[in-house]
Amino acid sequence: xxxxxxxxxxxxxxxxxxxxxxxxxxxxxxxxxxxxxxxxxxxxxxxxxxxxxxxxxxxxxxxxxxxxxxxxxxxxxxxxxxxxxxxxxxxxxxxxxxxxxxxxxxxxxxxxxxxxxxxxxxxxxxxxxxxxxxxxxxxxxxxxxxxxxxxxxxxxxxxxxxxxxxxxxxxxxxxxxxxxxxxxxxxxxxxxxxxxxxxxxxxxxxxxxxxxxxxxxxxxxxxxxxxxxxxxxxxxxxxxxxxxxxxxxxxxxxxxxxxxxxxxxxxxxxxxxxxxxxxxxxxxxxxxxxxxxxxxxxxxxxxxxxxxxxxxxxxxxxxxxxxxxxxxxxxxxxxxxxxxxxxxxxxxxxxxxxxxxxxxxxxxxxxxxxxxxxxxxxxxxxx
Amino acid sequence: xxxxxxxxxxxxxxxxxxxxxxxxxxxxxxxxxxxxxxxxxxxxxxxxxxxxxxxxxxxxxxxxxxxxxxxxxxxxxxxxxxxxxxxxxxxxxxxxxxxxxxxxxxxxxxxxxxxxxxxxxxxxxxxxxxxxxxxxxxxxxxxxxxxxxxxxxxxxxxxxxxxxxxxxxxxxxxxxxxxxxxxxxxxxxxxxxxxxxxxxxxxxxxxxxxxxxxxxxxxxxxxxxxxxxxxxxxxxxxxxxxxxxxxxxxxxxxxxxxxxxxxxxxxxxxxxxxxxxxxxxxxxxxxxxxxxxxxxxxxxxxxxxxxxxxxxxxxxxxxxxxxxxxxxxxxxxxxxxxxxxxxxxxxxxxxxxxxxxxxxxxxxxxxxxxxxxxxxxxxxxxx
Numbered sequence: 001x002x003x004x005x006x007x008x009x010x011x012x013x014x015x016x017x018x019x020x021x022x023x024x025x026x027x028x029x030x031x032x033x034x035x036x037x038x039x040x041x042x043x044x045x046x047x048x049x050x051x052x053x054x055x056x057x058x059x060x061x062x063x064x065x066x067x068x069x070x071x072x073x074x075x076x077x078x079x080x081x082x083x084x085x086x087x088x089x090x091x092x093x094x095x096x097x098x099x100x101x102x103x104x105x106x107x108x109x110x111x112x113x114x115x116x117x118x119x120x121x122x123x124x125x126x127x128x129x130x131x132x133x134x135x136x137x138x139x140x141x142x143x144x145x146x147x148x149x150x151x152x153x154x155x156x157x158x159x160x161x162x163x164x165x166x167x168x169x170x171x172x173x174x175x176x177x178x179x180x181x182x183x184x185x186x187x188x189x190x191x192x193x194x195x196x197x198x199x200x201x202x203x204x205x206x207x208x209x210x211x212x213x214x215x216x217x218x219x220x221x222x223x224x225x226x227x228x229x230x231x232x233x234x235x236x237x238x239x240x241x242x243x244x245x246x247x248x249x250x251x252x253x254x255x256x257x258x259x260x261x262x263x264x265x266x267x268x269x270x271x272x273x274x275x276x277x278x279x280x281x282x283x284x285x286x287x288x289x290x291x292x293x294x295x296x297x298x299x300x301x302x303x304x305x306x307x308x309x310x311x312x313x314x315x316x317x318x319x320x321x322x323x324x325x326x327x328x329x330x331x332x333x334x335x336x337x338x339x340x341x342x343x344x345x346x347x348x349x350x351x352x353x354x355x356x357x358x359x360x361x362x363x364x365x366x367x368x369x370x371x372x373x374x375x376x377x378x379x380x381x382x383x
Numbered sequence: 384x385x386x387x388x389x390x391x392x393x394x395x396x397x398x399x400x401x402x403x404x405x406x407x408x409x410x411x412x413x414x415x416x417x418x419x420x421x422x423x424x425x426x427x428x429x430x431x432x433x434x435x436x437x438x439x440x441x442x443x444x445x446x447x448x449x450x451x452x453x454x455x456x457x458x459x460x461x462x463x464x465x466x467x468x469x470x471x472x473x474x475x476x477x478x479x480x481x482x483x484x485x486x487x488x489x490x491x492x493x494x495x496x497x498x499x500x501x502x503x504x505x506x507x508x509x510x511x512x513x514x515x516x517x518x519x520x521x522x523x524x525x526x527x528x529x530x531x532x533x534x535x536x537x538x539x540x541x542x543x544x545x546x547x548x549x550x551x552x553x554x555x556x557x558x559x560x561x562x563x564x565x566x567x568x569x570x571x572x573x574x575x576x577x578x579x580x581x582x583x584x585x586x587x588x589x590x591x592x593x594x595x596x597x598x599x600x601x602x603x604x605x606x607x608x609x610x611x612x613x614x615x616x617x618x619x620x621x622x623x624x625x626x627x628x629x630x631x632x633x634x635x636x637x638x639x640x641x642x643x644x645x646x647x648x649x650x651x652x653x654x655x656x657x658x659x660x661x662x663x664x665x666x667x668x669x670x671x672x673x674x675x676x677x678x679x680x681x682x683x684x685x686x687x688x689x690x691x692x693x694x695x696x697x698x699x700x701x702x703x704x705x706x707x708x709x710x711x712x713x714x715x716x717x718x719x720x721x722x723x724x725x726x727x728x729x730x731x732x733x734x735x736x737x738x739x740x741x742x743x744x745x746x747x748x749x750x751x752x753x754x755x756x757x758x759x760x761x762x763x764x765x766x
Contacts (some may be wrong), residue, residue: 117503190566191563
């Protein structure tokens with residue numbers, strides 16, 4: 001089985017590519033490396049020093065004997081995308097290749113427009129390339145739990161059965177995304193759904209929660225294979241950021257009241273979920289949606305867990321409630337379903353077990369690399 | 384009250400601009416005139432010969448003494464948009480300025496990408512320009528009934544109250560659009576909803592049905608003010624197309640079984656709906672959705688009505704069921720609500736009254752201009 005991982009140089013993409021390669025899949029990585037460029041523009045950097053993609057892949061081959069093809073270029077360039085696909089001939093296309101930061105998309109109009117155009121056009125190009133040359137391939141696309149927003153009813157996996165005025169239908173779950181980035185994922189979902197309905201393509205949309213952790217079996221094999229770990233106000237996600245703040249004795253930056261509840265998962269479960277989705281493809285014409293998270297936590301829950309973990313390592317962790325730079329409900333109902341991946345065989349890593357080994361210890365090991373200028377949020381939703 | 388009509392050189396936009404000007408609004412038109420260029424590229428033309436926008440506006444002034452400002456440029460060019468808005472200082476922004484043909488968007492990948500980028504970026508630019516300089520202005524945006532698709536439950540106006548597992552919430556109505564164009568409108572709706580929630584903008588989304596007719600009080604005043612009437616397979620909508628086919632004794636082109644049911648309205652009601660939405664603005668922070676149509680018909684209903692109207696004019700009208708170039712349900716449940724504009728005072732023109740005077744007679748008058756090459760559909764959804 002040949003799997004092309006678009007965005008394979010990124011946080012989830014790199015871990016996924018190595019995991020699949022390790023499991024015997026023939027893997028290719030397609031990436032424009034733009035994330036490294038955006039880091040440079042923001043003056044931010046991953047806590048863990050990541051090697052150039054070419055060196056990463058060489059080390060992987062030296063260690064395991066497994067070769068990963070590399071295609072460097074941009075999927076918004078259709079000619080490049082089409083040529084690369086024809087060369088690699090994928091059975092599965094894993095698509096992580098999008099601008100994935102909510103704050104980045106909210107910096108200003110230019111970043112909002114760039115995020116939506118980049119993500120929507122990239123995904124449209126993949127859909128057209130599949131229709132043209134690989135109509136039977138399986139698209140495994142990274143969505144986000146943030147597409148749903150925080151409705152006052154249970155969140156189902158992609159669809160909801162509605163009874164209304166004596167009639168019934170199962171329809172796409174209503175979406176109330178909370179940033180220009182999250183909106184781009186909603187646009188993608190509608191576009192992919194349409195392509196499946198009209199052209200008979202097969203796709204799985206993985207509405208992923210917030211991923212934490214830096215260690216997988218593969219990225220832990222060698223320093224040169226280490227995964228990125230972002231802690232800055234733009235690309236750093238809540239739990240990773242908190243652990244790094246704890247490591248440098250900076251108060252944890254809880255936005256607002258901290259009652260915001262979200263789905264979370266360990267990056268070891270991300271790579272396993274990708275494997276499960278690939279091994280159990282959607283049917284032709286099916287737009288399948290899985291909610292990809294293992295546990296629900298409020299931001300306050302997370303901060304307290306990091307504080308406790310800190311104590312066990314002898315670190316005193318303070319918690320600060322900052323003015324929320326985002327506009328979002330800070331106290332709300334949140335109950336999302338996540339049974340479909342469990343049904344396929346996912347055995348979750350739980351946060352309590354993973355926090356120390358996969359995250360806090362890494363944060364401490366590399367804490368001298370922290371740039372204090374990037375700890376606090378700079379992007380606000382209001383202006 | 385100052386109203387800027389973006390897309391004011393088009394079918395709905397031109398009629399709306401003149402109507403508002405006639406009613407005493409201070410009107411500006413902003414348009415990049417691209418629709419005339421697309422016609423040229425397709426080798427298609429409106430049945431009714433339309434004058435250049437500059438001559439149209441000069442004649443309007445000569446006839447009524449009313450001046451309409453003209454801004455020629457593209458709203459995807461933010462600098463131009465922002466400058467024009469600052470110059471005109473609108474209280475209301477009416478936004479018709481999008482690529483509005485489903486078949487056009489389905490020609491190929493390039494047209495799909497262009498349609499989505501053009502429509503999404505244009506609307507995003509308007510939202511950012513409003514946030515920046517006109518946070519209290521009212522955006523009146525043309526949506527489409529096609530955003531809903533054909534669900535098996537009643538279609539509400541923008542939102543639906545869902546009871547689920549013992550809890551209840553009112554959420555955006557689920558969307559299942561049927562073309563790359565209709566998808567772009569769904570993307571817009573999500574983006575505008577977000578801007579209202581986050582920045583407190585006020586917006587009304589008019590989910591319009593299929594518009595028919597060529598005559599309004601204003602466009603009928605003078606030959607130089609005549610509105611466009613499209614009959615080609617790309618820009619011609621069902622009823623307009625049927626009337627022109629009847630006028631030239633071409634069989635009516637019903638796609639597939641003809642059981643496709645949609646909402647329809649007379650262009651005289653379009654302009655009145657715009658006026659009602661403008662005179663009764665949305666609240667700050669509100670994303671208001673009206674379903675803008677007056678009657679539901681199946682395509683077979685329409686074909687039969689045109690056939691009957693033809694008989695009364697002594698024309699023998701044949702009906703042909705073509706292979707459907709689109710992919711859509713040809714027999715389905717369809718019951719959409721449309722009470723909100725009626726509550727504001729809309730008094731509908733019904734099709735039975737309008738068919739002859741506003742449409743079939745125009746078709747006959749200009750039938751020598753019909754280009755037979757454009758009668759049949761050339762764009763298919765499958766390839």
